Structure formats: C-alpha cells, structure tokens
Amino acid sequence: MIDADEMPELPDPFDIAPVRLTVDLSALAENWRDMAKRSGSARTAAVVKADAYGLGLEDCGTTLYEAGARDFFVAVVQEGVTLRAYAPDARIFVLSGIWPGQERMFFENDLVPVIASEEQLAFWMGVIAELGDYPCALQVDTGFNRLGLPLQDALALAEDVSRPASFSPVLVLSHLHSGDAPSAPSNKAQLESFRQVSAAFEGIESSLSASAGIFLGPDYHFDLTRPGIALYGGEAVGGMKPLRPVATAAARIVQIREAAAGGTVSYGATYQLARPSRLAIASVGYADGYLRSLSGSGVPLRAGGTAGGYGYVAGHRVPVVGRVTMDLTIFDVTDVPEGAVNAGDYVELFGPNIPVDDVARAAGTIGYEMLTGLGLRHERRYLEAE
Structure with missing residues (x-):
C-alpha cells in the first residue's frame, strides 16, 4: 500500500482540469465603466x-x-x-x-x-x-x-x-x-x-x-x-466589435493521434479525411456546453456544407472535425507544426483569440447561449479586478 505521506501534493485543480474557464474580472469592471460612460x-x-x-x-x-x-x-x-x-x-x-x-x-x-x-x-x-x-x-x-x-x-x-x-x-x-x-x-x-x-x-x-x-x-x-x-464581452449589436473579452474557455488535449487519408472521424463516419492528418482529442463536449451543432459534419446545421467550430492552439485556428460528442471533441491540428502541440496542452474554445460570438455563429446560435450554457465541469479561475 502506498503511504499517503509519500504521495505528491495535490496540484491546483485548475491546472489539471479537463475543461476550464477563466473569467477576467478586471475586463468585466472595465466593460461596466465603458457602458456607464456610453x-x-x-x-x-x-x-x-x-x-x-x-x-x-x-x-x-x-x-x-x-x-x-x-x-x-x-x-x-x-x-x-x-x-x-x-x-x-x-x-x-x-x-x-x-x-x-x-x-x-x-x-x-x-x-x-x-x-x-x-x-x-x-x-x-x-x-x-x-x-x-x-x-x-x-x-x-x-x-x-x-x-x-x-x-x-x-x-x-x-x-x-x-x-x-x-x-x-x-x-x-x-x-x-x-x-x-x-x-x-x-x-x-x-x-x-x-x-x-x-x-x-x-x-x-x-x-x-x-x-x-x-x-x-x-x-x-x-x-x-x-x-x-x-x-x-459579447456582441450587443450585430457586426459591432464587442468590448473586452471576459471569458476564456479551454479544454485539455487528451491525445494526439495520426490518421490516414481516407479514414473517417467520430460517430456516423460523417467526416472523411482528405489527407494524412494529426488529430487532437480534447476533453470537451456537449455536456460542457460545447454544442453538438459545432460539429464539423453530421448534424443538420452542417448539412449544407458550412464549416463547424474552431479551436485555437499554438498560434493556429484548428477546425472541429466529425461530430462533437458528450465528453470529447476532435480538432484537426495537421497544420500546426509538429511538436508545437502535445497531449496535456489546452485548446482555446473561445476567448481572446476566438470571440465567443464567432463560435456561436458557427453553432447557429448567439453568444448568450454559449455563455449561459456552460456545463458544470468547467474548473473556474477568476482574475481579480484591480
């Protein structure tokens, strides 16, 4: 039996969370002051x-x-x-x-x-x-x-x-x-x-x-x-740049896997790879509020051939491929330089690099629903207002 005293100290839950949400309270306060001025x-x-x-x-x-x-x-x-x-x-x-x-x-x-x-x-x-x-x-x-x-x-x-x-x-x-x-x-x-x-x-x-x-x-x-x-940090008026981003959602990459050209991805085999690909499997799904309609294929909102959602990792936007599932989503990271993204890294779902309203549009909805639909599994960190 392992002696409990010999076990390593517990890390900060945020650092190891499958999905996490950072809330910038300084940005929230500044946005209120901005609206008060307006x-x-x-x-x-x-x-x-x-x-x-x-x-x-x-x-x-x-x-x-x-x-x-x-x-x-x-x-x-x-x-x-x-x-x-x-x-x-x-x-x-x-x-x-x-x-x-x-x-x-x-x-x-x-x-x-x-x-x-x-x-x-x-x-x-x-x-x-x-x-x-x-x-x-x-x-x-x-x-x-x-x-x-x-x-x-x-x-x-x-x-x-x-x-x-x-x-x-x-x-x-x-x-x-x-x-x-x-x-x-x-x-x-x-x-x-x-x-x-x-x-x-x-x-x-x-x-x-x-x-x-x-x-x-x-x-x-x-x-x-x-x-x-x-x-x-959401859009109040269509086409108008929103105020400061407040929320950043991210998911841990569980695995990077190589997949051959012609292979299919996720439930229903609705997405076929056109090239040899590297796929990042991330710990987020519709149970976390990452909507199924963000799938790269295989759902009614995607039936017309429109693109699904994107993540952001290592300086690159990476598309969702295949269906979003309850707990996992697959991103195509083929265009990210090898070694720049690894298992254990986090992919931004929305935040400063991908506005929440862009993600919402890809899902066929609005930023309000993306924010209010966040699931219970997000480990939260609040950046204190000055």
Missing part, C-alpha cells in the same frame, strides 16, 4: 441573471458592485436572494415579478418585483393593501409581446386616481425587441410609445435600453440603462 447622464445598472450570464453571480456581482453599480437586474427571486449578500445596499429588481408565496423572500431581502402582467398587478395590489407600502417596478409592453402591461392599460393605470396610495413604482421599464438592428423602424416606434409611458408616470424613473439600446444614443437612455451581454 449611457451619458443616465445611471447604469448591471444585468446579472442566469448566474451572471454563466460566469458566476457571486464573483461577477461583487466585481460590478465594487465597480460602482448600484442597480441590478435578475430574472428570478432566488437569484436576487443570492445577490443580496454581495450587493448590500443596491436596488435589486426581479424581472419575472412576484408570485404568491414569494412575499417573504422579497421583503426580507429588500428585492423589487417588476410587475409584468395584469395578474401580477392584481396580486400585488392585494399584497400592499395588507402589508403596506413597498416599492415595485412596472413593465410595459411597447411591442415585444413578451412581458409587460399593454400600453393602453399602463396609461390608464397612470391616470387612475383611485389606485391605492401604497402602489408606488420606483421605475417603469420596457424592452426593445430589435435594438441590435439600429436601422429597424420598430426601434423608433417603441421609443415613441415608451415616451408616452414615461410622461404618464411623471416623477418616476424610466428605463428602456439594455446593451444594444445604449448604442442607439441618448434618446434611448432615459434615467437608467440595463447592460447585460456587453458587460460579459
């Missing part, structure tokens, strides 16, 4: 829903709070409860609103429900009638047809002199459905509708713009902006 006279919130877009609510929330954010948006009440510990005196808005049984969670953690439907409004009126004045926000639908009171109902509510005095919204908000397409006529149509809302609720702060809307200019900023994807 927001002009409007205050700038931070959207941290979905575990801060997959990058970690605790660390990202703390960093954004320390950078100066004092308004936060989460999707569900449980996220707000978690965030409260890291943003002690911030306003935390819960976008999905409030449901029966959640009152205590809201009140004890000082969370602000975003009332998003007629049913929630009726429930909320009952809550404040029983428990007294408590702040809320009111979402108005200006054309998205997702959440929010219909425009005319919201305007009627603003003029309703019989509404309870304890109904005291601190914010009215709406959401642009095509903010990432600056020339879309609907942006101006939604802006004009929201201006009616803002005027009707005079004296109450207004918010229309998420990341993309901020780039549309001051007319869209109102009192509070709500950047999300731009903070995390």
Whole structure:
C-alpha cells in the first residue's frame, strides 16, 4: 500500500482540469465603466441573471458592485436572494415579478418585483393593501409581446386616481425587441410609445435600453440603462466589435493521434479525411456546453456544407472535425507544426483569440447561449479586478 505521506501534493485543480474557464474580472469592471460612460447622464445598472450570464453571480456581482453599480437586474427571486449578500445596499429588481408565496423572500431581502402582467398587478395590489407600502417596478409592453402591461392599460393605470396610495413604482421599464438592428423602424416606434409611458408616470424613473439600446444614443437612455451581454464581452449589436473579452474557455488535449487519408472521424463516419492528418482529442463536449451543432459534419446545421467550430492552439485556428460528442471533441491540428502541440496542452474554445460570438455563429446560435450554457465541469479561475 502506498503511504499517503509519500504521495505528491495535490496540484491546483485548475491546472489539471479537463475543461476550464477563466473569467477576467478586471475586463468585466472595465466593460461596466465603458457602458456607464456610453449611457451619458443616465445611471447604469448591471444585468446579472442566469448566474451572471454563466460566469458566476457571486464573483461577477461583487466585481460590478465594487465597480460602482448600484442597480441590478435578475430574472428570478432566488437569484436576487443570492445577490443580496454581495450587493448590500443596491436596488435589486426581479424581472419575472412576484408570485404568491414569494412575499417573504422579497421583503426580507429588500428585492423589487417588476410587475409584468395584469395578474401580477392584481396580486400585488392585494399584497400592499395588507402589508403596506413597498416599492415595485412596472413593465410595459411597447411591442415585444413578451412581458409587460399593454400600453393602453399602463396609461390608464397612470391616470387612475383611485389606485391605492401604497402602489408606488420606483421605475417603469420596457424592452426593445430589435435594438441590435439600429436601422429597424420598430426601434423608433417603441421609443415613441415608451415616451408616452414615461410622461404618464411623471416623477418616476424610466428605463428602456439594455446593451444594444445604449448604442442607439441618448434618446434611448432615459434615467437608467440595463447592460447585460456587453458587460460579459459579447456582441450587443450585430457586426459591432464587442468590448473586452471576459471569458476564456479551454479544454485539455487528451491525445494526439495520426490518421490516414481516407479514414473517417467520430460517430456516423460523417467526416472523411482528405489527407494524412494529426488529430487532437480534447476533453470537451456537449455536456460542457460545447454544442453538438459545432460539429464539423453530421448534424443538420452542417448539412449544407458550412464549416463547424474552431479551436485555437499554438498560434493556429484548428477546425472541429466529425461530430462533437458528450465528453470529447476532435480538432484537426495537421497544420500546426509538429511538436508545437502535445497531449496535456489546452485548446482555446473561445476567448481572446476566438470571440465567443464567432463560435456561436458557427453553432447557429448567439453568444448568450454559449455563455449561459456552460456545463458544470468547467474548473473556474477568476482574475481579480484591480
């Protein structure tokens, strides 16, 4: 039996992890400051829903709070409860609103429900009638047809002199459905509708713009902006260079293998090698959020002959070949000089050399899904903000 005292010390888990994620908190803080500057006279919130877009609510929330954010948006009440510990005196808005049984969670953690439907409004009126004045926000639908009171109902509510005095919204908000397409006529149509809302609720702060809307200019900023994807280094507007990259995902290469011309690769034998090749087998797959649609062949999105995903190793972009599997993905490293890449090295999946949105496009999706879909097996390292 091996003596435990003779065993080598345990290495840093990050150094030996099959898949790992590096989160640059300095870049996150700088991106928030950048969006705050672009927001002009409007205050700038931070959207941290979905575990801060997959990058970690605790660390990202703390960093954004320390950078100066004092308004936060989460999707569900449980996220707000978690965030409260890291943003002690911030306003935390819960976008999905409030449901029966959640009152205590809201009140004890000082969370602000975003009332998003007629049913929630009726429930909320009952809550404040029983428990007294408590702040809320009111979402108005200006054309998205997702959440929010219909425009005319919201305007009627603003003029309703019989509404309870304890109904005291601190914010009215709406959401642009095509903010990432600056020339879309609907942006101006939604802006004009929201201006009616803002005027009707005079004296109450207004918010229309998420990341993309901020780039549309001051007319869209109102009192509070709500950047999300731009903070995390994703594209807010199609074709516009994103801010600083925040997340880098990488996978360990398990094996480099030689394969003959004419051989096939991965499930279904859908990819045939046209030349003698060197293949790097990496410890990442769709269980880690590296989507199956990034396969080099053999999936519907690739049926038209379009290329799949790429990795980056030893200064080279290397294509995915064959199907991505649950735990493994195969990259063609034939064009990387021999000896420059070896088993145990790491291939970048996305990061400073391959933007997350480029990977997303190759998968037929968007950067939001790549980030929020990161699997549980990524060992994480946070580079602390200065």
